[in-house]
Amino acid sequence: MAMQFELTKEYIDQLRDHIEKSNEVEVFQLVKDLHPADIAEIYDELDIDEARFVHVILDNEVAAEVLVELEEDDRERFLKILPSEDIARFINNLDSDDAADVIGEFSEEKQEEVLSHINDLEQAGDIVDLLHYDEDSAGGLMAKELMTVNENWNIMTCIKEMRKQAEDVDEIYYVYVVDDNNVLKGTLSLKKLLLSASSKKIANIINTDTISVKADTPSEEVANIMDKYGLVALPVVDALNRLVGRITIDDVVDVIREEAERDYQLVSGITQDVESTDSAWVLTRARIPWLFIGLFGGIIAALVMGVYEVDLGINPKMAFFIPLIAAMGGNVGVQSSSIIVQALANNSMGFEGIGRKLLKELGVASINGIILSTVIFIYNYFFSDSFALTLTVSAALFSVIVFASMFGTFIPMFLNKMKIDPALATGPFITTVNDIMGLFLYLMLARAFFSIF
C-alpha cells in the first residue's frame, strides 16, 4: 500500500546527483511512483534546469498534473523555458479547468500559440470558453467535464451513455440530469444509480433539490455555499439555467485557503501573496507599503507632539505613557476590526444593524476600558508622584480604548458598504490612525489636567 511520501534531504541529494550525471533511468526510478503533488514539492528544491530534466522524463499525464500542483509563480517561470508544443501536449492531458488556469497566466499571444498546438479541438474549445470567465467567479472555478443524462432515459440507457462519457471525467460524484434544452433538472447520486434496478426511470430516482450557482457567482460565495451545505460538487448554470459546468470541492478548498491566507497577511501588514521561500526582494516589496503608512503616521505623531513641546518640556513625565496609550489604541482597534472582518467574510453578521453592533462594541470597550484604566490608576497612584499624570493616563486610556473600538468596528462595515474589501482595514491602517488619535487625546487631557492640579 502506498504511503505518503516524505521528502528528505537525502532523497534530494541523491536525485540531484543523478541529474548532474544525466542518469535518466535512475532519475525515473526515483520519481515514477510519486504523486504529482509530491513531484511538485521536489521541484521547489531543485533549480529550474534540474526540474526540466525531471519533467521531460515523466509520463505526459503525470507531467501535466505536476504543472497544476506547482505554485503559480514557479509554474510561470518553469513554463517560460518550455516550447509551446510541449506545453500544449501537457495541457491536452488536463481537465479543462486546470488547463484554463495554466493558459490563463500567459500573454494573449502565447495563449494563441499554445492553443494552436492543442490537437483535441473539443478541449481547445472548452479552454477558450473558460478563459472568458472572471478568475474569481464560479465560471473561473468550474470544469466543463461532467456527466449529463437526459431526464427521459431509464437507468439502463443512462449507464450505457455514462460509459461513453466516463473517459473524460476523473471523479463523477453526481450525474446531472438535464432536459432536451440542456436545462438542469436535478442530480442522480452514483450511490442511487448503483443500487437501483436498471429498468427504473430516471425520474424515479432523480434528486430535484439540487443547489446550483450562476457562472458569475463570486468564488467566495461558491466556497460558502459548498461549505455550508457540505457539497463535493456544485453545478454551474447560465442565465437560462442551462448546465455549463461543475465545480469540485478540491478547487474550493484552494479558494478557502487562499482567502484565509490573504486575510491573515493583510492583518499582518503584507500586501501580496508571499511565502517564506520567496526572494528577499519579493518579500521587501510585499511589506514596505504598509511600513510607509506607519512612517507617515509616525511623522504626524511627531507633528502633534510638536504642538505640546512646551508642556513636554515642563513635565517630561508626560511622555512616559505615550507608548502605552499608542499601543493600546492599536491593539484594541485591530481586535475590533478583525471580529467584524471575519463576520463579514463568513456572512455571519446576523441582523444586528450597524447601530446595534456599535452599541455592543461600546459595551465591550467600556468594560475593557474600566478594568484597564483602573489597573493603571492603582499602579500610578502608588508609583507616580504626579496626581495629574495618574488621572491623565487613566482618562486617556479609557478614551482611546472606546475610540479605537468604535473606529475599528465602523471602518470595516463602512468599507464593506462601499464595496471595498474590509480586510484592508485591519492591520497597519487602523493601528496607525488609532496611534495618532490616542496620542492626541492623551496630550490634550494631559495639558488640561496638569493645568488644574
Place this chain on the structure above:
Amino acid sequence: MAMQFELTKEYIDQLRDHIEKSNEVEVFQLVKDLHPADIAEIYDELDIDEARFVHVILDNEVAAEVLVELEEDDRERFLKILPSEDIARFINNLDSDDAADVIGEFSEEKQEEVLSHINDLEQAGDIVDLLHYDEDSAGGLMAKELMTVNENWNIMTCIKEMRKQAEDVDEIYYVYVVDDNNVLKGTLSLKKLLLSASSKKIANIINTDTISVKADTPSEEVANIMDKYGLVALPVVDALNRLVGRITIDDVVDVIREEAERDYQLVSGITQDVESTDSAWVLTRARIPWLFIGLFGGIIAALVMGVYEVDLGINPKMAFFIPLIAAMGGNVGVQSSSIIVQALANNSMGFEGIGRKLLKELGVASINGIILSTVIFIYNYFFSDSFALTLTVSAALFSVIVFASMFGTFIPMFLNKMKIDPALATGPFITTVNDIMGLFLYLMLARAFFSIF
C-alpha cells in the same frame, strides 16, 4: 429546482409571529423545505424557546442534522433544555462522527445517560469507540460508516453486499477493499464499479495506491494530506493497518476554516473562538488577556523612559519620534512572524535552516531599514532643527527594523521547536516586546548623539 435559501428579516418576523401564536402548521410550512444548515441559521435569530418550538416540529432526521449545523456554543445551550431521551432520539439519526462530536461536549454523567437511551446498539458502540480518540486527531474526525468489500469477491457479490450496507452510508465516494483480517488493501472508485462488467474480479479494478492515515495523526496533518492530494475521503487505519473509519472532505474543510480563523484571531489579539454575534461579556473575556500584555508592556516602557527623564527634560523633542519607532518595531515584527507562522502551518518551510532564514530576513530588514531611515532622514534634515535628533531617529529606525524582524522570525521557529503553537507569537506579544526594545534603542542612541552633537 431548489435554490439557495436567503434569510430575510421579513421571513424571521413572520416565523416569530406564528411561533408566538403557537401555529404549528404554519411554522412547519415555513421550514419544511429548508436545508438543515439554513434552519440552524434561523435558530441564530430566534431566542432559545422559539428555537425549541421549531425543533420539536421537525422530522427526527432533519432535527438531528440541524443540531450538527449549530455553532458549538449554541448547541450546548440548546441541548441543555432538551431531555436526554430526545437527544438520544436525534443522535440515533446521525452519522457516528457527528454523534460523537455532539455527545463529546457533554459531561461524562450526561454522556452515559444519553447513551443509555440510544436504541441502536451498534450506533452506541461506534460512538463509545469514537469518544476514545483525541478530538484533534484523525480518529476524532473519522466516521465509522463506510463500505467495505473483501478482496476475494467479484463485482456482482460486491454490489449485492453494498446494497446491504448502503442504508448507513450517506455518500459513498470510495468502497474500501480489505482482506479477511480487515487489513486495508486498496479502494474501488464508484465510477470503476459502475462502468465495469459485473463478472470481473475486484482484484482487477482495485486501486492499491491508496493513501491512508493512522488514527492518531493530528487533524492539521490530515487536512494537509487531503488538500495536497485532492482527496474527498481518506481511510483511517490502526497500528496493524486494519481499517477503522474514514474521514470525509466536509469535516476537513471545517478543520481548515477553524485553523485559519484561530490564527487570524491570534494575530489580532483574541484568545478564544468568538463571533461578532457573541455577547459583550464573551467578547471582553476573549480580548482582555492580550490587552493586559499591552498594559504591562506600556508600564515597562514608562520605566525605561524614567531612566531618561533628565534627557527628556533637556530635549523635549526627543519624545516626538517615540510613537514612530514603537509603531515600526511592532509592524515589522508582526510581518516577519506571520510569514514564518504561515510557512510552518503549510509545511512550506523548505530546507533552509533557521540560519538561512534569519540571513534572508536580515536582507529584507536591511533593505526596508535603509529605505525607510533614508526617507525619515531627508524629512528631518529639512524640517527638524536638531541634527542630533535627525541622526538618532534614522539610526534607531534602522536598528529597530533589523531587531524586530530577527526577533519576529526567530520566536515562532523557536516556539515550534519547543512544540508550542507558533501562532501565539504573532500579534500582541511580538508587538509589545518590539515596542519596548525599540524605545530602549531609541533613547540610548538619543542620549549618545545628543551628547556628541
